[in-house]
Amino acid sequence: MDEEPERAKRWEGGYERTWEVLKEDESGSLKATVEDILFQSKRKRVRYVLTMEDQDLKPNRLTATLKLMEYFVEEYFDQNPISQIGIITTKNKRAEKLTDLAGNPKKHTTALKKEVDTACVGEPSLYNSINLAMQTLKHMPGHTSREILIIFSSLTTCDPANIYELVKTLKALKIRVSVIGLSAEVRVCTVLTRETGGTYNVILDESHFRELLLHHVKPPPANSSSECSLIRMGFPQHIIASVSDQDAQPSFSMAHLDSTGDLNLSLGGYYCPQCRAKYTELPVECKVCGLTLVSAPHLARSFHHLFPLEAFQEIALAEHTGEGFCQACQGELKDKSVFTCSACKSVFCVECDLFIHDTLHCCPSCIHSQGPS
């Protein structure tokens, strides 16, 4: 175990000191030496599967991936505030949990930041990591969407048992597995994703990587076979108390009791409607009674995935009669084509069309007609 990091350094070291070796060698032909060194380094790279330290993504794959993962976590919670993420890493033929399933993005981003310093060592194990993920996801209720996203850089995997058996179990549990490959297409991944209904893509460069990650931020279309059930949720009110109130007493938040960081006393907060336990942030699952506590805006954010805004109709500028101004941003309509909302017939420019569909999710003019009176 200790030898392997040493070898890694020697491999890197060997690469750095190449010019020295060349200098020393005077009698033999230079060409042979160079080829030998290259051959040696290639061999080492393949044998110890240190592909995450590869430099095709700057500064090296691991750092680039971790940075994009932080971005992914933030975007994911932005679009799906009542969901949860857990992170698992694999190296040395083992898998271990980096963070538990949680709904708080800060925990994940701090853990990811710490991972930058770890060395890549040994071979990954697909079987072990999927198994570990499955153990946790198994306990989730049936109406939730359960997914595993694998970022896979190596071309091999070291498994203790038949992975195709595992695929059958995943199908039975209705867990979708998707893979983003960083090197090349691997057959086992293709089978894995095809059988479970996920997607498999191999990246071309960093921007493609980012695009693929963004693709996974949006929730998958609702599966008709998922169970429908009533979900109990609590909507706590925010209580603000000041020191001058007679009844106000500072207290700890239940969420902080487990953490090793600073424990802060706070006066106000959110009180669970079922058991009156206090929390400072939402959304959270109450540790005492298990009720999911959310706030209305969080649900509202998930709403637009279920009822997306219809695409606007595109018509050429020449055909458009009426005012030559975009009704959202008041800018002149200068582009080749303009976009019309089918419901209210208002006209928008290209920029506003993109903005409305990607960010706003509601037509500015339709809102006006939905108002009172």
Place this chain on the structure above:
Amino acid sequence: MASEDEISLLVIVLDVNPIWWGQQAQREDEFTLSKCMDAVMVMANAHLVMSRTNKLAIIASHCQESHFLYPSKHWKAGDSCGDDSSSAGGDGKYEVLSVANKLISEEIRSLMARTEVKGHQTDTLMAGSLAKALCYIHRISKEIEGKVVIKAAEDCALQYMNFMNVIFAAQKQNVLIDACVLDSDSGLLQQMGLLLELCGIYLVSDLSCR
């Protein structure tokens, strides 16, 4: 002070529901829409004067539509309204200010005159005006941050979903929203402030002291 290159855009969304203002005038003679407009113009002028590159937009939120009081879309940017050269040069005031003030007062006069008021609701279409404000910010400032100030009367529960959508869009764009509510608490704006940490300031003004 901000550096020369930084452009600061301020968008003010003003609630001009005539029914609410009419009722307000009956409750208290002192505080009318014109006084409120004056106060808003003071703030707008102050913003424009702070830096040469500062930009401004004012949206009036009416019961059936939201209308841009400033800048007018028929007025091309960079024009100093050639016809008004007399008023602009008249008292030595900073040109932008005199043009802006004149434009705003004309626009609001015409808006109030031409809009037919249907029904007797005192609610306004805050979500719609905010949506337009965000589209405008998006167009003007790809790189710079914008800020929206809202002066509002009352909430309408029907608009909740749309309002939330607009707030999330603002959060994504890093647009700060300050809210100034006249006379009554607004649950919507409070939610926005507390939960989404978007509000710079949330204040409820007691009309007697303004």
